[in-house]
Amino acid sequence: MIAPPREPHARCRLNARSVGAGDDVLVVVNGGPGQSHDYCESTDGLATSEFQVVTYDQRGTGQTAHPANGDYSMDAYVSDLEALRKELGVDQMHLLGHSFGGVFAIAYTAAHPDRVASLQLYASSSVTAWDLDSTEFEARIAGFEDNGTFEEGYNEIDGSNDCAPYFQTIWPVYLYDTDFPMTPSLKATTCDLETFFGTSDSNMFGWDYTQEVRSFSAPTAVYYGESDPFISESQAIPQYFTGTDVQEVEIPECGHYWEECAEDFLTRAATFLVDAL
Numbered sequence: 001m002i003a004p005p006r007e008p009h010a011r012c013r014l015n016a017r018s019v020g021a022g023d024d025v026l027v028v029v030n031g032g033p034g035q036s037h038d039y040c041e042s043t044d045g046l047a048t049s050e051f052q053v054v055t056y057d058q059r060g061t062g063q064t065a066h067p068a069n070g071d072y073s074m075d076a077y078v079s080d081l082e083a084l085r086k087e088l089g090v091d092q093m094h095l096l097g098h099s100f101g102g103v104f105a106i107a108y109t110a111a112h113p114d115r116v117a118s119l120q121l122y123a124s125s126s127v128t129a130w131d132l133d134s135t136e137f138e139a140r141i142a143g144f145e146d147n148g149t150f151e152e153g154y155n156e157i158d159g160s161n162d163c164a165p166y167f168q169t170i171w172p173v174y175l176y177d178t179d180f181p182m183t184p185s186l187k188a189t190t191c192d193l194e195t196f197f198g199t200s201d202s203n204m205f206g207w208d209y210t211q212e213v214r215s216f217s218a219p220t221a222v223y224y225g226e227s228d229p230f231i232s233e234s235q236a237i238p239q240y241f242t243g244t245d246v247q248e249v250e251i252p253e254c255g256h257y258w259e260e261c262a263e264d265f266l267t268r269a270a271t272f273l274v275d276a277l
Contacts, residue, residue: 038185038186042266123223154169163191174257214241249268
């Protein structure tokens with residue numbers, strides 16, 4: 001499926017895939033920025049006779065080209081999602097955002113609240129950049145450097161645009177069980193430095209959707225693993241969604257990626273979707 005973004009954020013076409021044939025659509029927005037959608041294919045199990053599950057490569061990731069104008073602004077990501085909705089031919093879509101992809105889902109919800117049937121966020125960055133907190137993440141990185149787990153030079157890219165090897169090296173930082181292996185879909189996930197830095201540069205003044213999401217009234221859930229290094233960011237989210245009763249769930253023995261607690265999380269997500277109909 002190819003969905004052309006609307007103006008003024010044109011010049012890239014999204015590579016998307018869908019599973020299932022239901023009339024209701026769940027769009028999964030992966031994290032990064034700069035990562036491909038591959039690891040989110042684990043949500044295919046949420047597809048039923050009622051739900052179609054869609055994953056896609058964001059601009060400048062995976063099989064989606066970099067935008068010629070270098071626009072990685074939040075507005076551009078929102079425009080991409082709206083173009084995808086139109087291509088899918090639905091009035092509303094259910095959203096599931098992970099990590100930084102949660103911010104894109106929140107931004108879309110802020111811009112098009114009437115187009116969002118339900119919102120689920122797992123280990124998501126927060127509604128405002130003021131809530132960003134990498135303290136624990138950086139402390140874990142330093143700990144692995146000190147004990148020799150991360151060998152000298154592990155973070156040197158040497159001019160390459162491929163940051164997947166770096167991501168795969170620091171995988172234990174995200175986990176509850178630091179020995180939990182990467183799944184095949186995570187190993188297949190690509191990482192693009194141009195997109196990572198382009199997104200940072202295009203949003204250098206941060207973001208703040210605190211006012212826009214207050215009136216959002218559709219079903220909303222916020223999940224996070226008990227050992228997520230960015231847990232405080234997710235915990236800050238529910239306070240801003242005052243127009244709906246947010247389900248806030250801390251999942252035990254899990255970290256930043258749901259692969260570590262896939263059965264638990266996906267069961268909760270499936271139940272949420274059924275209740276949201």
